[in-house]
Amino acid sequence: MSDTPYADGAAYVRGAFVPIADATIPVTDWGFTRSDAVYDVVHVFRGGFFRLGDHLDRFTRSMRARRLNPPEDRARMEAILHRCVALTGLSDSYVAMVALRGRPGVPGSRRPSDCVNHFVAYALPWIDVIPKDVQERGAHLWIASVPRVPDASVDPTVKNYQWSDLTTGLFEAHDHGFDTAILCDAEGHVTEGPGFNIFVVRDGAVITPDRGSLQGITRLSVLELCADLGIPATVAPIPRAVLEDEADEVFAATTAGGVMPVARIGRRILGNDRPGPISRRLREEYWRRHEAGWHRTPVRPLD
Amino acid sequence: MSDTPYADGAAYVRGAFVPIADATIPVTDWGFTRSDAVYDVVHVFRGGFFRLGDHLDRFTRSMRARRLNPPEDRARMEAILHRCVALTGLSDSYVAMVALRGRPGVPGSRRPSDCVNHFVAYALPWIDVIPKDVQERGAHLWIASVPRVPDASVDPTVKNYQWSDLTTGLFEAHDHGFDTAILCDAEGHVTEGPGFNIFVVRDGAVITPDRGSLQGITRLSVLELCADLGIPATVAPIPRAVLEDEADEVFAATTAGGVMPVARIGRRILGNDRPGPISRRLREEYWRRHEAGWHRTPVRPLD
Numbered sequence: 001m002s003d004t005p006y007a008d009g010a011a012y013v014r015g016a017f018v019p020i021a022d023a024t025i026p027v028t029d030w031g032f033t034r035s036d037a038v039y040d041v042v043h044v045f046r047g048g049f050f051r052l053g054d055h056l057d058r059f060t061r062s063m064r065a066r067r068l069n070p071p072e073d074r075a076r077m078e079a080i081l082h083r084c085v086a087l088t089g090l091s092d093s094y095v096a097m098v099a100l101r102g103r104p105g106v107p108g109s110r111r112p113s114d115c116v117n118h119f120v121a122y123a124l125p126w127i128d129v130i131p132k133d134v135q136e137r138g139a140h141l142w143i144a145s146v147p148r149v150p151d152a153s154v155d156p157t158v159k160n161y162q163w164s165d166l167t168t169g170l171f172e173a174h175d176h177g178f179d180t181a182i183l184c185d186a187e188g189h190v191t192e193g194p195g196f197n198i199f200v201v202r203d204g205a206v207i208t209p210d211r212g213s214l215q216g217i218t219r220l221s222v223l224e225l226c227a228d229l230g231i232p233a234t235v236a237p238i239p240r241a242v243l244e245d246e247a248d249e250v251f252a253a254t255t256a257g258g259v260m261p262v263a264r265i266g267r268r269i270l271g272n273d274r275p276g277p278i279s280r281r282l283r284e285e286y287w288r289r290h291e292a293g294w295h296r297t298p299v300r301p302l303d
Numbered sequence: 304m305s306d307t308p309y310a311d312g313a314a315y316v317r318g319a320f321v322p323i324a325d326a327t328i329p330v331t332d333w334g335f336t337r338s339d340a341v342y343d344v345v346h347v348f349r350g351g352f353f354r355l356g357d358h359l360d361r362f363t364r365s366m367r368a369r370r371l372n373p374p375e376d377r378a379r380m381e382a383i384l385h386r387c388v389a390l391t392g393l394s395d396s397y398v399a400m401v402a403l404r405g406r407p408g409v410p411g412s413r414r415p416s417d418c419v420n421h422f423v424a425y426a427l428p429w430i431d432v433i434p435k436d437v438q439e440r441g442a443h444l445w446i447a448s449v450p451r452v453p454d455a456s457v458d459p460t461v462k463n464y465q466w467s468d469l470t471t472g473l474f475e476a477h478d479h480g481f482d483t484a485i486l487c488d489a490e491g492h493v494t495e496g497p498g499f500n501i502f503v504v505r506d507g508a509v510i511t512p513d514r515g516s517l518q519g520i521t522r523l524s525v526l527e528l529c530a531d532l533g534i535p536a537t538v539a540p541i542p543r544a545v546l547e548d549e550a551d552e553v554f555a556a557t558t559a560g561g562v563m564p565v566a567r568i569g570r571r572i573l574g575n576d577r578p579g580p581i582s583r584r585l586r587e588e589y590w591r592r593h594e595a596g597w598h599r600t601p602v603r604p605l606d
Contacts, residue, residue: 009331011330023329023330024327024328024330025327025328025330026327027314027326027327027328027401027423028326028425031335033342034464034466034467034469035464036466037335039336066467066470108431108434110430110498112474112477113477122330130413146456147453147455147456149457150450150456153449153452153453153467153468154467154468161335161338162465164456164463164465165456167337167339167415170414171370174414174416
């Protein structure tokens with residue numbers, strides 16, 4: 001496929017399909033200058049979207065929460081996502097959909113409601129949030145000192161680009177030689193990391209935070225797998241001490257990587273410094289079901 | 304000047320000067336997808352920058368705080384700002400400088416430190432944050448129910464685009480028929496509004512918040528004016544009740560508008576529903592000094 005102009009990625013911007021290198025937004029778009037945008041990311045595995053309907057549902061909820069209303073309806077957005085992937089010819093892909101505030105249609109207006117909202121989408125070659133070799137050995141997670149932005153100020157269930165606290169945590173993690181970071185809120189409850197949900201395994205049961213975090217689609221998939229496999233799973237507050245001192249296993253979950261085992265939390269080494277058995281089992285089952293066509297929507301070929 | 308391609312604005316992106324309509328960033332730039340960018344805005348009044356050095360100082364501090372290091376040094380950035388304005392031919396202008404994270408130079412990396420940072424600047428025709436007629440009658444400010452993001456999570460003195468809480472407040476304000484919003488933090492202290500600092504006048508003395516807000520250059524100018532005019536001024540915590548019930552006058556301060564009197568706070572009407580005497584005096588003095596060349600750096604003509 002390397003002779004197509006879309007091999008590095010295909011995008012939809014301003015109503016047209018373009019190679020990813022030509023996909024841009026104005027420097028004056030409020031989607032940039034006020035981070036006034038919502039997005040979602042769905043992955044394509046061997047020619048099929050995973051849980052496309054769930055991602056579109058969440059994206060719709062995010063747009064509604066921020067009063068973003070681009071002209072494309074849901075069916076049109078879905079068709080655009082299919083076409084972006086098909087143009088690239090990729091069988092594994094990372095597919096983003098974004099709704100931006102745009103710029104005021106009324107010159108000089110400073111009112112968000114005067115802006116002309118627009119929709120951007122693009123398909124890229126698959127990227128793992130945590131590289132594959134790190135996933136095999138188990139990620140090393142740093143508990144960041146920066147507190148997660150409170151839910152009351154910025155709703156974390158509305159998928160957004162306001163990553164400053166997460167980026168601060170990531171810098172801290174890298175400074176200390178760790179792979180990535182996990183943030184706690186000001187009350188000391190575990191929330192999420194840059195681009196992933198977190199799960200703790202304790203006494204054979206799985207827990208994921210009820211606050212400060214996105215309601216991840218992979219998180220939902222893990223909860224479904226737990227139900228199917230007879231592993232007790234709950235969504236509940238997780239005090240920092242549980243993650244730091246009491247967890248038997250820890251794993252992360254994200255669209256761009258699936259179930260990702262963790263081997264170290266700060267200075268603490270979990271399960272002989274390697275992925276734990278429940279994490280491994282969930283990871284294997286997650287990908288085994290992908291191969292079996294779980295929640296799969298085949299990518300529509302180009303006309 | 305309407306025959307120049309730069310009449311609507313001139314920008315510097317990817318090392319070149321372009322008309323504002325051509326100034327774009329990639330949809331995959333982390334400056335957008337993680338709001339990983341800092342910026343500053345300086346204004347040009349009758350052919351001269353106002354406090355250009357102070358804005359460049361703050362921008363430098365912001366870049367350092369977020370570990371952003373674009374290739375242009377300070378002298379080059381300053382020259383670029385001059386040239387952007389000169390290209391437009393505007394005598395009054397709103398001039399932005401932005402440092403963005405960019406994209407990883409190492410393919411597939413998810414590390415901010417692997418990204419190639421870049422610098423964007425642009426000059427636009429002057430825009431008031433609050434329209435001139437609203438400034439004359441006194442703005443109507445809504446006290447938003449959404450709490451400002453805490454300083455510990457996102458440092459408000461590092462000028463950033465993460466406006467979600469401010470935008471939420473702005474929607475609330477407009478829903479209630481108000482001009483703009485002011486946010487309090489979770490502890491009930493007054494912070495700032497979307498794009499402006501706030502000042503309270505009580506018993507002849509001026510107070511501005513010590514927390515939750517940008518250290519505005521116009522705020523600094525107001526504090527200097529107060530010192531010169533013999534008006535007592537302090538930077539201190541302001542409980543919401545002071546703003547809501549005890550203020551004799553309220554005004555906002557911002558680069559894109561200067562000193563902007565407020566006539567109403569929520570349902571409360573201040574000073575017979577018009578700008579108060581100290582607010583008016585400070586506003587007049589602010590612009591009178593502009594005319595006299597206060598803190599002025601003349602825009603360099605094109606070569």
